Amino acid sequence: MPAFSTGKGLYEVLMTYRNWAMFLATLLCPGAGYGQLAQIDPAKLPQDELVKAAYSKVLPVESLARNWSPNWTSDTPKEQVVSIITSSLQDLRSAETRSPENTELLLLTGLVAHLAYNVDVEEAYETGARLLDRAHKLAPGDYRSEWFLGMLRCQSDEIKVGMEQLLGVENQIPWQKLPVDFWDDYITCSTISLMPAHTLRAVDHAEHLGASPSLYSSPVDTANKRYKSPNIDTTYFAHDAWQATEEGGAVQFTSQLCGLGFSALTDWHMNIRDVAKGTCLATIETGPYPSKTGQGTPTLLLLTRTAKPQETLDQFVHSFVNKYPSARQVTSPSCSTEKCVGFEIVTNAIYQAEGGGHFLVTAFASLPTDFPGLLFERPDAPPKSESGDKVKFYRPTETLHRFPGILYTVVELDSDDSIFEKAAIDFKYLLKSIRLD
Secondary structure: OOEEEOOOOEEEOOOEHHHHHHHHHHHHOOOOOOOHHHHOOHHHOOOOHHHHHHHHHHHHHHHHHOOOOOOOOOOOOHHHHHHHHHHHHHHHHHHHHHOOOOHHHHHHHHHHHHHHHHOOOOOHHHHHHHHHHHHHHHOOOOHHHHHHHHHHHHOOOOHHHHHHHHHHHHHHOOHHHOOHHHHHHHHHHHHHOOOHHHHHHHHHHHHHOOOOHHHHHHHHHHHHOOEEOOOOOOOEOHHHHOEEEEEOOEEEEEEOOOOEEEEEEOOOEEEEOOEEOOEEEEEEEOOOEEEOOEEEOOEEEEEEEEOOOOOOHHHHHHHHHOOOOOOEEEOOOOOOOOOEEEEEEEEOOOOHHHOOEEEEEEEEEEOOOOOOOHHHOOOOOOOEOOOOOEEOEEOOOOEEOOOOOOEEEEEEEEEEHHHHHHHHHHHHHHHHHOEEO
């Protein structure tokens, strides 16, 4: 029997994959706003009596069909709601043939098709998706088509694609200009697509726009239960603290616990250490490169740790360079924050046969963020079973939260002088790739 834990218990329901998503949406839907139909401007619709009547008829039943549910609980019979929605959809489709370029009509018809899909008119899904896509092509600057289509997909088996569309809307429009209804839908979809930091930020946006915090207790509780608070005195295995994905000839390493991500070329030799005493450490060998005596292999080090009480960034970086009297402060070739402290060290104490040692050091601080993990989240969805039409027994994994407070990071290059020019390119690549949460 498929199941999903929302954080308040385990819901066990036998259903198709898309019905599972819509059922979960029903459990989590905050319902702070008025619904998507409130975003339609009747003045922009064709002034046709059938269109006006269809719009008027479907408004009162939107709240009943906003989400799919395995059990119909309304006093209004489901058959009556289905009849209202399907007849309205038929009239709107008829009007669409007479006004094929009216984007407001396409948006309205797409929304009504979505409502029909939510009351088990399966063929309405393709109708809704096609009409909303057409509306977007006719008016690409109108974010509503992407919003409505994203939610249609979020409430089907296209959860990841749907959330990506909502993220696209968010990237186009300042959050203050998006209505509470949008953030309600966003909260539902981000919860289903396993993006708790995005859920918490969306709730914050909705509340700043005037929605009551009490409306969001369920999604907030679900999001917070996705996290585990870290302990500086605990050692965390590297495979629990870091994730790696290959993209375009490079490997992207991310760690929410350590609050950073970076890229490494696929031919670099990585050593990601376990996280201990609040310290995240990775060493990387690049090259080899031709040197005076044969070949040389530079080493890159990346270390992030929690700041000690009263410790400054200068004190942190000097703990790495104080042993080198020749260390001189330089401008870092790249900086992930407003301030980086850089040093260059040239010494004859080691690597004499290769012209001496030539090192680079850059350090910076990252401040705590309001919504840790936001940068590294990507839309996901519970896995399907092998049959392809049922949800597996599935409980989302907990994520280690970012270490609290200020985090200091140092990036070092250990090279000899004969290969320094090529090694410095690797150092700059690593620095430029760093992303701070």
